[in-house]
Each structure stands twice: as C-alpha cells, then as structure tokens.
Amino acid sequence: MTHLAVYGIGQGLDGRDAAMQATQKALDQLGALRPALALAVVSEEYEIAEAAAGLAGLLGDTPLWGLSSVRPLAGESEQPRSVLVALLAGSDLKAAVGWWPGYAADSAETARQVVRLLRSELVLPQAVLAAADGVNGSLGPLCAGLADLPAGIGGCLASGGYTSGKTYLLGRSQSGAGSLVTAALGGRFRLSAATAHGWQDSGLLVNLTRTRDVWVQSVDGSPAAELYARHFGHSPREWAYPPLNDLARLYPLGLETQSGGELLLRSPLRVEVDGSLRMSAPLPEGATAHLMLGSPEACLQAVERAAQTALDGLGTARPMLALAFVDIAWQHLFATRAGLVPSAIQDALGSVPVIGAYTLGQLARPTSTSAPEVYNQSVEIAVIGYQE
Numbered sequence: 001m002t003h004l005a006v007y008g009i010g011q012g013l014d015g016r017d018a019a020m021q022a023t024q025k026a027l028d029q030l031g032a033l034r035p036a037l038a039l040a041v042v043s044e045e046y047e048i049a050e051a052a053a054g055l056a057g058l059l060g061d062t063p064l065w066g067l068s069s070v071r072p073l074a075g076e077s078e079q080p081r082s083v084l085v086a087l088l089a090g091s092d093l094k095a096a097v098g099w100w101p102g103y104a105a106d107s108a109e110t111a112r113q114v115v116r117l118l119r120s121e122l123v124l125p126q127a128v129l130a131a132a133d134g135v136n137g138s139l140g141p142l143c144a145g146l147a148d149l150p151a152g153i154g155g156c157l158a159s160g161g162y163t164s165g166k167t168y169l170l171g172r173s174q175s176g177a178g179s180l181v182t183a184a185l186g187g188r189f190r191l192s193a194a195t196a197h198g199w200q201d202s203g204l205l206v207n208l209t210r211t212r213d214v215w216v217q218s219v220d221g222s223p224a225a226e227l228y229a230r231h232f233g234h235s236p237r238e239w240a241y242p243p244l245n246d247l248a249r250l251y252p253l254g255l256e257t258q259s260g261g262e263l264l265l266r267s268p269l270r271v272e273v274d275g276s277l278r279m280s281a282p283l284p285e286g287a288t289a290h291l292m293l294g295s296p297e298a299c300l301q302a303v304e305r306a307a308q309t310a311l312d313g314l315g316t317a318r319p320m321l322a323l324a325f326v327d328i329a330w331q332h333l334f335a336t337r338a339g340l341v342p343s344a345i346q347d348a349l350g351s352v353p354v355i356g357a358y359t360l361g362q363l364a365r366p367t368s369t370s371a372p373e374v375y376n377q378s379v380e381i382a383v384i385g386y387q388e
Contacts, residue, residue, distance in 0.1 A: 003088075006087055008085050015083065019055045020057065023058040037097075038087050039066060040065070040067075041068075042084075042160065043068070048169075063095045063183065067167075068158055068159075069160045073342045077343070095184065097182065100179060103133060105178065110180055118146075128184055129182065130154075131156055133177060135162055140281075143372040153372045156363060161177070188388075192382070194307075194310040195364050195375050195380045196303070196378060197327075198295050201290045202292060208287045225237075248268045253265070266281055299333065303348050326379050327362065327376060327377045362380035
C-alpha cells in the first residue's frame, strides 16, 4: 500500500490564486493517488474566504483543515505572503473534519458537541488535530472533554489577523473568525505531538493582585504595565502602543503547577491602555508568578527536544509529515535571524517533510495519560505517521 505526504507553496496577488497554485503543486506530486486529508496554512495578508474558495475548487470533497498565520513555515524557511497546502494519501488513512463556527460565542457548548461527535464514531479516532481562534474563546473545556480519549492530540491557536482582535480558520469548504476546526484521524493514521520552550526564570517573583478573566489588572498592587516599565524601561503608557505592545509577549509569566515540574507559561497578547495585560488564558487572582526571559540558544535546544520526543512517540509508525506550531514570541526573539527556527526544525526532523505556522498557542498532551494542555511560548512538533 502506497502512503505519501507532499506539500505545495503558492504565492500570488490574491488568496484564491495563491491557494490554487499551492494545491495544484501538491496534487501534481500525488499523481494518481487520492488525498485522504488536506492541511493548509494561509498568510494573514490574504482574505481567508478567497483562499478557501481556491482550495475548495481543486480539492473537492477532500477533508480540509487549516488556519491563518502571521507567517507560514515550510521546510527550512519562512514563507511570507504565501499559502501552504499539504496532502496525505493512502487508502487505509481515514480523516473527518469538523467545523465549529460557534466556538468563540460558547466554547463550552462547542466542546460538548465536539466530544459527542468523536464518541459517536463506531471506532474512536486514533488522533485529533484542533485549531482555534487565538484571541476569542477558550480551549479549556475541550481539553477537559478530551482528557480520557485514548488518542494523540495536537493543535494550536491561530495568529493570522490577531492585531485586529480575531483570527481565522478553515474547515471543509468554510472559513471565518471565532471558530474551531477539528480533524479526527482514523485508520492507520497515528499522531505524536510534543512541546518545549526556551524561556528561563529571571528570578523575579510577582503577585497577581487583581485579575479578571483573561486580564491581569494589577501586579504587586500596581497596574500590570508598571512591571514592564520598571524592569525594561519606557513608561507604562508606551507599553500600550507599538512596538512595545507586541514585544510584551517576549516576557511571559510562569506559574507553578501542582506537579511541581516545569513552570506553565502564560503570555500577554497585548498591554491595554489602562495598564492591564490581555493574556492568552485566564490567570488566578492572588497567584505568584515568575517573570520569564527568552534565550535563543535554549529555544534551539527546545526544538531538538520536541522533535525527538515527537518522533519517539510514534513508536513503530512511520513518520509521514510534521506540523510545527511555533509561538509568535519566537518570531520576535529571532527577528534578526529570520529562517533560523524553521531550519533548526527541519534539521531536527531529518527527511520528514515539515509545514507549520507561527501561532498564539499550542495544544498537546503533557503525557500520554493526561488531559491536553494549552501552552504559550513553545514550539510544538506534531508528527503524523502511519502504522504498517
């Protein structure tokens, strides 16, 4: 039985043209094989609906899972203003994509619907890929609902368009913001996902004296922005505007976990004009947090750890394609060395084809028996393989 994973890169004046270019390049490599699953990453410069139309025109009823990103990644390089399309083929590979447009409005109900659908299958899926709006909604309920599902779990929070307050997803022939897209992988599909990061404890401890949902309003009794002003310079008000507003993500907060292991990192999406931090996930009021600092060298070591762990997790399955979900903080950290991150990822994975994206968060299981967790600041390597 022939199994094949290929990808194409398209660049054009509009999203439809770029998507059609990428899809046709990938289809040409498949030859007579029929794709079982299509995965797409669309640059935020393109209208997501235009890209979706271009993809659907050539893919037909092939299950399609995708997201928009501030910058797609493919092979050893970043791919600005592009559309990436990966196709996986094999008659004993099964995939079904779910599109959930109500995710941002009611994440809990969406999670119930997703889990109900997955459990209604005659045979539970071998793996689940999930991508969600990176600004609105919460993956917490879905993580809880998938806790006892015996399947590989991987995914991310989309980043394309996040500065406008929403991000964009693709599912089947549909697209839009505020949504969740899932891919249930069955048959001989296997998935192994692992995360790692290169952020280190600065030694500075702070108290989150007032929080509200995803906002940290005060730290050590003062407006949260004063934390950055005090330790990194500039006024608190300057941190609420570009370029400092974007750079705030370089300095996440680390929370101690019940297991006492590695700190759980939570990153600011932005600094608000009132001095509060808009985080990517809620933080508990009164918690003690560690201010974290990024290290390029430690990040490159993290790539190797995540890649090796993901490959090892496949067991006897053969790797077909790797998905790399890299936090956008890495894009800032390596701004003067563009291309170094995807090159390191490809080197760590050897001959396995790689596509990926800069994202606002990563989704994976810490261990094979634990509930999935949402991460920040991490690189996630999710390797899709097939079992002989």
